[in-house]
Structure formats: C-alpha cells, structure tokens
Amino acid sequence: MAAFRGASAKVFGLKDNKSALPYLLLIPGLLWLAIFFIVPIFSLGQMSTKVPGADIGEFVQEYRFSNYIDAFNSSKEQFLRSFLYGLLATIIALAIAYPLAYAIAFKSGKWKNILLVLVVAPFFVSFLLRTIAWKQILGEEGPVVSVLRTLNIISVNTSITSSAFAVVTGLAYNFLPFMTLPLYASLERIDPRTLEAAGDLYANGFTTFRKVTLPLSMPGVVAGTLLTFIPAAGDYINATILGSPSNKMLGNVIEARFFKIVDYPAAAALSFTLMAAILILITIYTKRTGTEELV
C-alpha cells in the first residue's frame, strides 16, 4: 500500500515552488478566515471571563475563570445530553448510511450517478421544512400516531414527538448526507478485484467484509462520523421542534443565554467548552488517521 502511494505521488506530485505564488493564492482566503474565524474565537474567549457591568448588555473584564465552572454546573445535564444525542444520532446515521453507500458503490451499475443525486436531493428542501414535516408526520394529528393507536401498539397517552426518540432520529435524518457521501467516496475507491481475491482465498462474505472492505473504508467512516457528530452535538433546532423542554440540548442553553437572558459571558464560556470538548474528541479520534485525509 505504501509503495503504491509512493508511486502515485511521483506521477501526481506536488510542485516545489520557491516563488511567492502559492502565498498570493492563499492570502485573501486565509485573511478572511483569520479575521472572521480566529479573531471571533478570541473575542469569545475574552467574553467568557467577563462579569456583568452597570448596564444590561455591558460587561467588564475581571478574568473570572470560575464563569466556566458556574456555567458548566448550571447546564451539566444539557451538556451530557448533547453528547449522548450526538453519539446516538451518529450511530443511527452510520447504520443507515453504510449499507446505502455500499449498495450505491457496488450494486447499482449504471444507476450510480442517479442514486447519488437522490441521496443529496432531499437536502435541497430547507432543513427546517423537513424537520417540521417530520413533526407533522409523527405528531398528534399525523398519520403514524393515529394508525399505531388504532392498532393498540401505543396507548392514547403516548406520543412520538416531544421525546428523545424524535430528537435523535431527527438529528440522524438531517445529517445523513454528511455520513453517506464520505462513506461512498471511500467505498468507491476500493478495487472490486480485492474483494474477488478475498473470495478466491476462501473468505466467506462476512470475512471479506470484516477483513477487507471495512478496513479499506475506514477513512470514510472516520470522516462521516465526525461530519455527523459535530453538527448534531451543537444543534438546537431538532431539540426545539421535535423535543420537549426535557430534551433541551446545549445549543438551546447557549441561544437562550445570548438572546433571552443576555448573559454573554456564560454563553461564551459554554460555547468555548463545547468547542474545546469537540476538538479534544476529534484529536483523540483522528490520532491515527490524521487530518490531511479529511481536508
């Protein structure tokens, strides 16, 4: 494998360039990211240790690091819930997307391109409209609940929406293409002859999958799970539309601290903690694969 990569690097190699050209190409875009991504993250860090001033919406820098402890203690529950829901949604999305990506990559023949378009197509309908559609389909006046109630599968008092189940499946649904596309990309790269070779060496279907297909598709699994988990853990739309107040996630708390309570320092401390927690998780998770593959 390594030798193969070395050979391809020679053909499609990067140019060594001592001129200023690559930097000239980078400057405008990286400057934009520096000013509107890096600087704001620093502002957020500064805000997180401030304390309320004399007027509402005015904050004074006191380097009060216990803001973090206070903010975390007051929303421990939502914090853990965000990570739990994000994790569950990622697992569900993986379970749905892996066989789907596999079928498109290996079993679709000439339909491949059309099926790929169909994977992305639902996401051209606004994210909010789709989430609200789920709410109405699964809601009190929707068809699913009334059928299940007539068949006595669920009782009159049981609902599907306003539950953890609805929020988690909503998250899994909404971020499904972020899972399917990287999985497809890595599965499609596998040479079908390697699978045939495994069969020739008396591996059955399951062994071939476990020893050949799955390891070769790992870059897609890593990229897909990250691209699903990150937005899912930070989301608050699904929890707002599909959940009840007992399903609130960290995003709901941050949003409320910003817009309803106008407690910017606490909101900043929570945002910073969320970002740090996710970055630590990514670092541990991608320690072996590296990020060059992801970008």
Added chain:
Amino acid sequence: MKNLTKWLSKNLIRIYAFFAFTYLFIPVLYTFVFSFNDSRKTNLIWKGFTLDKWKNPCGAPDICSALGNSFVIGFTATAISTVLGTLIAFALGRYRFKGRSATNLLIFLPMATPEIVLGASLLTMFVNLGINTSILTAIIAHVMFCISFVVVTVKARVASLDPRLEQAAMDLYANEWQTFRRVTLPLVAPGIAAAALLAFSLSFDDFIITNFTAGTVNTFPRFVYVSAGRGIPAQANVIGSAMFFLALFIVVAAQIVSSRRKAKI
C-alpha cells in the same frame, strides 16, 4: 420457498437501500403534497387540493422579502467564497510550501466547529467592536463558513488532474498563463461549479449562524422558524418544493452535460 430466501439474501442490500431512500424522501413528499393544501393559516390538516398557493407564492405576509434576502446573501456569499476557496485549493492542490499543514488546519477548524460556536463568536466580536449586525455581517459570516467546503471540493478536483495534460500543453509552446486558461481551468471547472452549488445550498439553508449574525434581517429559514409556532403557511411548502426541483434540475443537467463531454472525448 428456497428460491425466495435465496433471492432475499442476494438482494438484501438493495432492499435495504430501497427502504433508506423511502425514509429519505418521506418528508420531501410530505412537503410537496401539502403545498397543494387548501389551508388558511396553518397547514396541519388536509383540507383539499388547490393550485392557489403555487399561483401566488408570495401570498403569505413577509415570505417573499425573506426569500429575497436569502437570495442576496446566498449569491453574494457564494461568489466571494468560491473565488477565495478556489485560490486556496489551487495553492494546496499544486504546491508544496512552508506552512502547508497550518493552512490545512485553518481550513479544517471552521468545519470542525459547531455552527452555534461560529455564530456566537462572530456576534461577540461584532458586539465588542460596536458593529450593528445586518445583512452585511450575515454575508461576512456565510463567506467564512462556505470557504472551507469550497476548498475541499475544488482541491479534490485539482489533485485528481493528470499533470501530463499540462505538460503536453507546455510542450506545444503554451506559456504558463495559456496552459492555465486553456487546459487547467476548463478541467477544474466542474469542481468549481459543484463547490458553488454546495456553497449556495449551505448558505441558503443556514439558520443557526444567520440567527446570530443577521440582526433583524429576515431570511427564508428564519421565516419558517418563526412561523413554526403558529403554523407555517402552505406558500413555504411551495417555495421549498420549487427550490428542490430547481436544484435537482441543475444537478441532472450538469450530469448530462458532463457525460456528453466525456462521450466526445
């Protein structure tokens, strides 16, 4: 019976894929069907078929001004982020230079940061600087989160180019600029188009970051979110469905064009 089990086990993955697609399309179908609902204010229960909402999509108050703002933000942010991102993609896909891995990290980080943190940090900076949030700050924010996705999409295309094509052009006495203009750019163009489409759909659909950075400017997702409480007018379903068909049309047309071009070669 034995044949049936054999058929089932052979086609299990296809059956699974069929159900996955059904699951994907249920809300789309629901949105489309209810765009024909003869409803008044809320669009919860089926009241009968009508084409009125399709004839008059601006019939609900504020919906078309919100849509217009979404288009302004979407087009501007797409144009700027596609240019900036494509330049970065060429630098990363072509050259080895000092600071390459730092650049990769800076591209990766915005994608690894939850939207709510991006929105919250931008709002904090704008508040600190005393800048009032408006459509301009929303565009700035959208460009920021679109750049990384453009870079990733275009870079993949640049990296997969066969450098021998450019060498051939050079052998035929094309100078560097002519080679870029006549060979490289046309080959990378589909990647740039895909990146622009991706950027536009990310921008058009964004709610969280817009909510933090657009001040009081109404956008289509904001309109839907705010009206969710008292019931969404069927016109929102019309616009959602129309956007769906428009995007589908663009993607399918692009596929046909590219397969024709391939057939020619």
